[in-house]
Amino acid sequence: xxxxxxxxxxxxxxxxxxxxxxxxxxxxxxxxxxxxxxxxxxxxxxxxxxxxxxxxxxxxxxxxxxxxxxxxxxxxxxxxxxxxxxxxxxxxxxxxxxxxxxxxxxxxxxxxxxxxxxxxxxxxxxxxxxxxxxxxxxxxxxxxxxxxxxxxxxxxxxxxxxxxxxxxxxxxxxxxxxxxxxxxxxxxxxxxxxxxxxxxxxxxxxxxxxxxxxxxxxxxxxxxxxxxxxxxxxxxxxxxxxxxxxxxxxxxxxxxxxxxxxxxxxxxxxxxxxxxxxxxxxxxxxxxxxxxxxxxxxxxxxxxxxxxxxxxxxx
Numbered sequence: 001x002x003x004x005x006x007x008x009x010x011x012x013x014x015x016x017x018x019x020x021x022x023x024x025x026x027x028x029x030x031x032x033x034x035x036x037x038x039x040x041x042x043x044x045x046x047x048x049x050x051x052x053x054x055x056x057x058x059x060x061x062x063x064x065x066x067x068x069x070x071x072x073x074x075x076x077x078x079x080x081x082x083x084x085x086x087x088x089x090x091x092x093x094x095x096x097x098x099x100x101x102x103x104x105x106x107x108x109x110x111x112x113x114x115x116x117x118x119x120x121x122x123x124x125x126x127x128x129x130x131x132x133x134x135x136x137x138x139x140x141x142x143x144x145x146x147x148x149x150x151x152x153x154x155x156x157x158x159x160x161x162x163x164x165x166x167x168x169x170x171x172x173x174x175x176x177x178x179x180x181x182x183x184x185x186x187x188x189x190x191x192x193x194x195x196x197x198x199x200x201x202x203x204x205x206x207x208x209x210x211x212x213x214x215x216x217x218x219x220x221x222x223x224x225x226x227x228x229x230x231x232x233x234x235x236x237x238x239x240x241x242x243x244x245x246x247x248x249x250x251x252x253x254x255x256x257x258x259x260x261x262x263x264x265x266x267x268x269x270x271x272x273x274x275x276x277x278x279x280x281x282x283x284x285x286x287x288x289x290x291x292x293x294x295x296x297x298x299x300x301x302x303x304x305x306x307x308x309x310x311x312x313x314x315x
Contacts, residue, residue, distance in 0.1 A: 023058075023061070024058045024061045024062065025055065028051050028054070028055055028058075029065075031047055031051070032044075032047055032048065032062070032065055035047040036065075039073070041070075041073065044066065045066075048065070048066045085128060088127050088128050091127075096125050096126065096127065097124065098123075098125075098126075098314070098315065099121065099122055099124065099314070100121075100122045100315075101119075101120070101121050101122075101312070101313050101315075102118070102119065102285065102310040102311065102312045102313075103117070103118070103119045103311060104117070104285075104310025104311055105118070105308070105309060105310075109304075109306075110291075110301050110303055110304035110305055111179040111180055111300055111301055111304055114141050114148045114149060115141070116139060116141030116149055117139075117140065117141070118137065118139045118140075118308060118310065119137070119138050120135070120136065120137035121134075121135070121136050121137075122134070122135050122136075123135075129160055129161045130158060130159065130160055130161075131158070131159040131161075132156075132157075132158050132159075133158075133159070134155070134156055135153070135154065135155045135157075136153065136154045137151075137152070137153045138153075139151040139152075139306075148179075149179060150177070150178055150179065151176065151177040151179070151180075152174075152175070152176045152177075153173070153175050153176075154173070154174045155171065155173040155174070156172045156173075157169060157170065158170045159193070164198075165194055165196075166192065166194055166195075167192070167193045167194075167195075168190070168191070168192055168193070169189075169190065169191060169193050169206050169208070170189070170190045171187065171189040171190065171228070172187075172188055173186070173187040173188075174186055174187075175187075178217055179300070180291070180293065180296065180304065181216055181217055181296055181298075181299075181300040182214050182215060182216050182217060183215050183216070183217055184213075184214075184215040185212065185214045185215070186212065186213045187210060187211070187212045187228075188211045188212075189208050189209065189210040189211070189228040190208050190209070191206060191207050191208015191209065191228070192206065192207060192208065193205065193206035193207075193230075194206075200234075201233065201234065201236075202232075202233070203231075203232070204231075204232045205229070205230065205231055206228075206229070206232075207228070207229050207230075208227070208228055209225065209226070209227055209228070210225070210226045210227055210228040211223075211224070211225055211226075212224045212225075212226065218298075224265070265293065265294055265295040266292075266293075266294040266295075267291075267292060267293045268290065268292040269289070269291055269292075270289065270290040270291075270292075271287060271288075272287060272288050273285050273286065273287035273288075274286045274287070275312065281313055281314050281315065282311065282312070282314075283311075283312040283313075284309070284310070284311060284312070285310045285311075285312050286307075286308070286309050287307070287308045287310070288305070288306070288307050288308075289304075289307075289308070290304075290305055291304040291305075292304075
């Protein structure tokens with residue numbers, strides 16, 4: 001009789017509905033949806049972590065929501081990247097330029113000891129494989145009716161990306177600094193560069209042969225072959241505060257017979273700067289420059305130093 005009763009009850013037990021799985025509470029779901037609507041991954045991560053702690057029975061559903069958000073963000077990023085690549089491919093030579101202009105005051109020591117004003121402009125065009133960089137700067141000072149400092153620099157540097165870290169570079173540069181003993185100095189270089197660190201901090205190095213022609217104020221001209229080594233370092237210490245370090249190191253060897261007998265010359269340009277963001281587009285910059293030449297012209301010292309405080313506008 002017992003076996004017969006059990007047999008009769010089994011179909012009824014099988015047909016009983018299973019307990020419904022609890023769903024995420026509506027207020028919690030709304031909070032997560034609101035965070036995802038901002039598109040801010042950090043904000044979503046914080047809200048999701050709080051939701052897991054306060055709703056331990058709904059962790060699987062919360063994880064699924066977060067996974068869906070990540071998938072949508074990746075798809076959006078890929079779509080934006082595709083659109084950006086097409087825009088770059090179809091852009092004209094005058095498009096996709098950005099720049100930074102600086103104007104400010106400086107205090108110098110060495111071949112000239114005075115205060116004055118300085119201005120510079122940097123333009124950059126970034127493409128898919130190519131980057132073009134144009135720089136220009138001018139320092140000028142008159143004291144008691146006489147010019148005590150007059151320095152100009154202009155350069156063009158193209159780069160071609162070989163791999164995510166490796167690149168080639170070219171450099172064409174003009175300098176004029178009568179107080180360092182030359183009316184004109186032309187430098188041409190090309191070689192390889194490597195991104196040692198990417199992101200923050202960022203560090204890149206470059207190395208290649210160099211050609212330099214110097215026209216001294218006494219009328220003589222020197223032409224030299226040598227090598228150029230460059231270091232570019234940027235580190236954003238905190239939000240809105242950046243430390244920069246730009247170094248150009250050039251060692252010259254005699255390219256002509258008379259230059260061999262004259263020996264060789266080493267020049268070092270070291271620029272260290274600290275930038276602080278004021279507001280969107282505007283930054284203040286404090287920099288210290290060391291300009292060293294191991295064999296300067298007669299009546300000129302080897303080392304110039306300069307401290308600048310400038311206002312920077314980015315566009």
